[in-house]
Amino acid sequence: MYTNQRQTQDTKELRRIGGRWLKERRESAGLSQRQLAEILGVEYYTFISQIETGHGRIPPDRYETWANAIGLSLSDFVREILRYYDPVTFAILFGDASASTGMAGSALSTENRQLREQVRELHRLLGKKTMELEQARDRLSLASPAPGDAAEGGRGRRRGDRAGARKGDPEPATTAPAGGGNAAGD
Numbered sequence: 001m002y003t004n005q006r007q008t009q010d011t012k013e014l015r016r017i018g019g020r021w022l023k024e025r026r027e028s029a030g031l032s033q034r035q036l037a038e039i040l041g042v043e044y045y046t047f048i049s050q051i052e053t054g055h056g057r058i059p060p061d062r063y064e065t066w067a068n069a070i071g072l073s074l075s076d077f078v079r080e081i082l083r084y085y086d087p088v089t090f091a092i093l094f095g096d097a098s099a100s101t102g103m104a105g106s107a108l109s110t111e112n113r114q115l116r117e118q119v120r121e122l123h124r125l126l127g128k129k130t131m132e133l134e135q136a137r138d139r140l141s142l143a144s145p146a147p148g149d150a151a152e153g154g155r156g157r158r159r160g161d162r163a164g165a166r167k168g169d170p171e172p173a174t175t176a177p178a179g180g181g182n183a184a185g186d
Helices: 009-028 033-040 046-052 060-070 074-085 087-094 105-143 150-162
Strands: none
Touching (some): 009 046, 009 060, 033 046, 033 060, 060 074, 074 087
């Protein structure tokens, strides 16, 4: 939470979630990391990447420029950054009791709810596609003969029989003549 404290797992998770929020805001503003770095006067755009992956913090003296770049008011930007960078102060100022414990509970539960919703939607879509696939298979099986049918089997046998035949060779008989005699009628 503070730069001189050893980072806990909750702190790392909050920074990661905050970084994701910053990335979403940057992308919705239509900026690349390089473009944002230029606006902020940062020499290396990898600084933006480090912030967005939760491996760093935005220095407070850059809050205003960053907020302007992504189209937020300074107060809205700082309020949201405090949620991720300093949840204790956030809880004192804005009354979020779960943050005052030092836990990432509020942000994590929000992210968990969003992830659960995404999983539900994916399950719904997968079920719909599975049902569509089954319906397509049913229609296909009704429209075309089964592999053992005469049309399908006959075609397959002719291809197999003719595989080694040369051009001009007579077509091999596919069925025996009726009555068990030869082709001449003996």
